[in-house]
Amino acid sequence: MEFAELIKKRYSVRAYKADAVEEDKLQQVLEAARLAPTAANRQPFRIIVIHTAGREAELRRIYDRGWFAQAPLLLCACGIPAKTWSRSDGKNYNDVDVSIVMDHMVLAATDVGLGTCWVAAFNPAAARQVLGLPDGVEPIAFTPLGYSADQPRPKERKALSELVRYEKW
Ligand SMILES: Cc1cc2nc3c(=O)[nH]c(=O)nc-3n(C[C@H](O)[C@H](O)[C@H](O)COP(=O)(O)O)c2cc1C
Secondary structure (H helix, E strand, C coil): CCHHHHHHHCCECCCECCCCCCHHHHHHHHHHHHCCCCHHHCCCEEEEEEECCCCHHHHCCCCCCCCCCCCCEEEEEEECHHHCCECCCCCECHHHHHHHHHHHHHHHHHHCCCEECCECCCCHHHHHHHHCCCCCCEEEEEEEEECECCCCCCCCCCCHHHHCCCCCC
């Protein structure tokens, strides 16, 4: 798919079919994560692949929406801040690194016909417990991964004139 078409096609899917995700498609999504750029190439992230079947109630402790555990798979993008590059003033870039990884996966999923939805409004304590995360590994975002059972809505976006400044604010 052309990139311009791909970024128009991606939308937040909030209803999923029960259809299985083919292993080769999952691997394409994970490979897109692996190829993501990270600051100083530290690669301070881990992706957790979660099979939802039979675990729906437990997983909804993480984010209580009917669609959260509806797809056959959930992905959790985690960061490891202590292994992340920091700027000279101390700013740690882990959220940036993990966001790029997440977006690579979301776009790769769109490219192979799968739906996703960024989820950041989850309960981090429940996520830590359900996924057994060790200290130092921070869950940043989740997405279901599966076939969409809903329809894209028109994109509501600000005009470029509001979003872009040339040369100076
Ligand atoms: C960092 C981030 C966090 C988000 N967290 C949630 C969330 O917790 N729950 C949810 O339903 N959507 C979440 N979204 C999806 C946004 O609401 C959605 O991307 C936005 O409304 C634009 O719609 P679109 O993705 O369909 O183009 C999140 C998106 C981003 C980028």
